[in-house]
Amino acid sequence: MKKTLMGMLMTLLLITTYLSGCSGESGTSESKSEDKGSSDKANALHLKVVIPHFGGDPTGTIVQQEYEKEIQNYLGTEVKIDWTRIPWAEYTEKTKVMLTSGDIPDVMLVRGQDNIIKFGEQGLFVDLSQHIDKMPNYKTYIDATGNNEQYLMNENKQLFAFYDGYTNPTDIEPSQYAAAYRLDVFQKHNIKVPTTLDELYDAAKQLKALYPDAYPVGQSEQYLEYDGILSANHTAGNIYWNGEKYVYGPTEEAYKEALIFLNMLYKEKLLDPAYWSDNMDEAKTKATSGKSFIYPLLWSGYVADFNANKQAGVTWTLAMGADNPKYGKAWKYGSEPKGKGLSNGSGLVISAKSENVEQIVKLLDYQYSDKMVDLLMWGMEGKSYEVKDGKKQFLPALIQSDDFVGELAKLGVSASMRTRPGIVFTPQERIAKYTSIPDVMFYHDGKAQMENYWFASDKYGGKESIAPMDHAPKMMFTKDESDLKANTMTPIETYVKESAVKFIKGEMDFSEWGKFQDTIKKMGDYESILKLYNDKVQQ
Template sequence: MNNKKSVLLLASVMVASGALLAACRANTEEKNAAPTAGASAGAQPDKVNADGMPIVKNPINLEFFAPKRFAASDWNNILLWQEYEKLTNVKVKWNTVDRDNLVEKRNILLAGGDYPDALYGNRLTPSDLMMYGEQGVFVKLNDLIDKYAPNFKKLLDQYPDVKKAITMPDGNIYSFPTVTDPEFKSMLTGAFMWYKPDWLEKTGLPEPQTTDDFYRFLKAIKEKDPNTIPLGGGPGWDYLGKYLQGAWGLGNRGTTHPYVDVDPATNELRFIPADDRYKEMLQYTNKLYNEGLIDKDFFTANADQIIAKGSKGVYAVIADYNPEAVYSNLKGYVGAAALKGPHGDRIYSYIGSPVGSPGQFVITKKNKYPEATVRWVDYLYSDEGSKMFFMGFKDKTYVEKPDGTIDYTDEIKHNPKGLTQDQAVSQYLVWPGVGYPGILKQNYFKGAEGMPASVEAAKKVEPAFIKERWAPFNYTKEETERMTVLRADIETYVKEMTTKFITGGASFDEWSKYTDTLKKMGLSEYMKIYKAGYERYKKN
């Protein structure tokens, strides 16, 4: 979280992964048993210190592939990794790519066999982990974690859902995930609906408590000031949709599974985008769009364009991460309440599992130092490592206050060059806007989700939090191969049609045609595989 997310990332991953299946099968030489501790060429576990720093007595060199958010930052020269190299004796050569091109570039590397020692922050899906793990491209980590990852091993014991999420059906662990401290509620939610309290005064309306109230509020804003866009942010459906869906009782198992939850009427798995209540939610949003209450660029602009536009103060209500962190010069926004919908539902389903993306760090079979590499990433799960990763270094990126708390320097919080906090942080650290392995703790995360307004926004909606939140499910090799193809078709089609229904590109008279098309694409098989993953998840 932290940061803007590309709302099309999931679809891109699935399309790219599906296209690679044939190529990966052709590379039969890759299908060797994955190496374990000490098994890779040149590994010298006796020269890896069991604990403390440095990790190795004599310096070693590794190469990692990672996404980055801001083009100006060169990870090979950034303060965080320079200082961490001094601490560990592990020198990492960073091969980075803009996050928008991550999936394409990564899949080219994997398909061609030209991959580095580790993939960092790549948000690999369980499907990717299973496929490349079984082929031997990714190292099995079970024994390595037991021997060289005490911090991460402690987390696995403390939070069983983490272990369930990263253990593949073959019993192996191939990756390190992002983990959020379960008490860090504003991180589990991430984005909210934001507004300035003075708009309540200007419109003379109380804070919206229902979907009808919300519509009237946006409409009153437009009537009061035609030059203000009532609702913006995003971009796209992701943040707005997840905020609204709880008012229709949708998404009742959390955001980790955006398309599937449990139908309370039958207690069976439900494909959310084919449900009649999803249709009702889209009809409601279509009304907002048709009446000019949603930014006309909401579904076409990219994140940078939305940030530039929103920083001008043109949005009255923002569906996004904390505007104070994401946009320039926007202050004073507060989180909105959970809305009650037309059927009486009032759940806040925009909240995920403590397990973020499971595939944030993998070690490839080309790595000559897997033991040292595991120790390198394990430090990021410690209290000290988390503090270093997110806050940096005393008097350089953060200062200690008299009460013992820490905060970013004024240069970062109030950048003299007019940079947003995320942009200013990225001159020294690497977390804004991309994935990473490690643990997110409220004490050390001062990004959008950790700001006081975000913490208060989470408290406001906490009474409506859903009770059960699923972690990611995992699938067998055969299920993975089939599910990759099905997802590429079904989920891409859902995204396309959701936008069309909202913007008027498709009439709601076509709803039956839409659901029939989903069936023809193999929705029943999709749900059958999903159920198999769900049953396995419950059993584990």
Template sequence: MHARKMRRYAAIFTMLGLLTTTLAACSGGGSESTGPAGKEQNEPLKSLTYWVDLFPDAAAIMKSYGEVTAWKEIQAKTGVEVNFQHPAQGQLGEQFNLMVASNKMPDVVDYGWNAYPGGAQKAIRDKKLIPLNDYLEHAPNLSKLLDENPEWRKMASTDDGDLIGFPFIREDVTQQVFLGPAIRKDWLDKLNLSVPETIDEWYTVLKAFKEQDPNGNGEADEIPILIPAGELAFAGAFGTPNDFYQENNTVKYGPIEPGFKEYLATMNKWYNEGLLDKDFATTDAKMTDAKITGNQVGSTVMFLNGGIGKYMDLMKVSQPDFQIVGSPYPTLNSGEQPVFGHMDNPVTGIFAGITGSNQNVVETVKFLDYLYSDEGKLIVNFGKEGETYKLVDGEPQYTDAVLNNPDGLPISQAFRKHIMGATSGPFVQDVRHTKQYTIKPEQQEAMKLWSGTTQEKKMPPITIAAEDSSRYSSIMTDLNTFKDEKILKFIMGTETLDNFDNYVEMLKGLGIDEAIQIQQEALDRYNSR
């Protein structure tokens, strides 16, 4: 690996008197330091501009994160005014690209910086992003976290060892699962069936859902399972996700492996027998909502809060028996531990990056590092003591302002109104927040079940080299278009699986071997970080 040439900036400054003991501990004496723009940084930070996507649930009830109780409290504690800039809803990527192409950027940009053309390393080379390596003496809280968790440091770095920015970190494995297979428990109980674990058990259950009228309306209108083509929860059972994976540090591509043909054959069988929703290829979120609340869908893959929690809340009055539970990721053989499943990395890839336009780098570093302190973590995850949480035996407990909102806000929006921990940002998401946010027993049990995958073949958060990025992107754009079209045809039977080998050859012709090699080089670099 190329070692990064270190640039040392010599001095530490006293932060605002309003800063807490934790933040004040970050500040040293009063000599001068010069930032990249050449401006002396001997004055405390008064304000900064902060660009970040406004989460849709938040956008429904506020114009800016400046309205969030936790952000108000952070600003009161530090004396730093945060001026938020939010891209238009649904235009995150486009507006990020327009912004980085301009000469003047906000002080902090909160984004998945590896989506920058050529990755975060290229953004650093282009002087759009300032890596944190030279500033860690001003960030003792983040430094301690990364020293104690070397894998987090790897995930937060480029291949050259540059720290990209202040990361969003999920501290516990249960927080890294929020999506997985789920099934109607009341239907299972009615038909005297258990939660399925193997693909064969799934077939038995889906047949019963199709043939035994579990919704009790006397019509054969049940949709036993509603999942998209290539769904990881089921493709993974055959050892081949619909993506790249690694075996003993060797990169493979699932859709060309023999196991993927077995997966397609199973889906084709389910489709032909009416077990898989006949409209699976065209069903959008709105149609999914209608089918689930219309008491038609027996199983699917859904979110913990935006799925299990949401639908059970919606149905509790009209249909009190309605119950959705998580199910284990399916395997081929009984007793096997599933390998693949939807699981995010602890360092998610979203970073509050300090931009090349920032005139007060050292003071911005100190400010953002405060959010990783014990006090900062409490505020971002729980808000304001006495208003949105109280301490019970030393443990923070949300008040009714959040859990039983007096304005009638649904719990997801009440959380967004008061805290940052329900979205993402430059902080550690507290597991004590998650336990109170995800409160239904069905959700808690699903978190445990979905956490039970080995993930041993998962690709880590690698970065495609800048010099390979345009070629790689070109290959994968054409390849994905062809592959996705073929997968639909194989599942729906408009093309026979006798053509699978020919399909693999077509993918090779489109450059999949070269794409695998580019991924392999990226994995090797990641492992050498």
């Protein structure tokens, strides 16, 4: 009770802080832009802004300073911003109180399109569809987003947010996820780095014989669950787009085959019993202490963390996910699209009570211009990047430093993902993002070498590794439709998840698969939800 009361008081204090415009600590920081000495202060644009931060405050960095200069030159007036930056982990909860109270700043990031639509329809946010002619830069992102009216707007074609944008000026569609193997151990015992599920099984058996106290196959994060195996079988653990229509993965034979494979690993003690509970901290300990040797899927950046442990002295390598020849090339997890576009999971909104709405629209739209995207994502030429053979690249001195990402963050370069200048979210230029990380070990075709894991995943995976769900038609559901989905699918998904664990552990026999499918049907009309999805594709 005391903790709850304290949390409420802290949230109220936060609201009071941003309304009063006072300064605070960097954790939920507020800092005012410096007075630029404008001779016409009466026309100054004065804003209160609430946005998340990701560990680094951009105030005073060269990119933030250049950003402030640019927006003032573009608008032709002094711009004074009172910033409230809330840690990302706390952002949703703390801003929920602001939205519910109706007391919001001039501009804020709102997470969840359901919140954006809900509070927009209540009149809390400016309807940007009425200002579309004043948003030439943002409109290019809207136009490039498939099925944009249904995906970004409500039923009345109202647009309430500057949604999270991306731009990829190349043809690559890479992923930041891959398989990972303890390369030094594989090489020591002359074990083949797997390219198929059968080879993964054989490698795990050899490793178990050599290290009986270890469980060769581990899990890095619970949210990935069985995706490394499901992707090899060209299926998923939920409703997904299969390239032609939406289907429910757990009803497919390929899903059953994935569970059979995992059950085989479990029965032979090749699969870590903590597979369902391990988080990254626990996985890292096992990866560096000889308790795990194989991760069918993990975030690629973790391999650098494993190998950085000099005391452990391990060598891990990334590789493309193991294939199941029956289905072809394993799907990559979360391939990123080429070109420009918008994601509707969060967006910047403008308070309907704000003055100078046209100026605010103009400011936020400017953040979607190529010039500002380059500034925020790459920084400044000669200070953070250079142009070589017509292409931008981060300065070699930064790349070769002991902490490349940290050096980018100090400059305020958004590609660092630690320090985010401007009014975030601003569009991410993918090449800056891809090249803002150090190279890591990547294994392919019998050899391992240092490579950029984004580019390696595209180069070695090819187009056939792009999962169809990553090109799924974009759509949005009404509140009633979302409620119907949740009411129908939540009990089914809970049952499926619990049953999958039982099948893998052998607590349910695969002879009961038909009964399992019948129970899914009895628990809810999932086929009507699939019809809802597929009908929207036809709209």
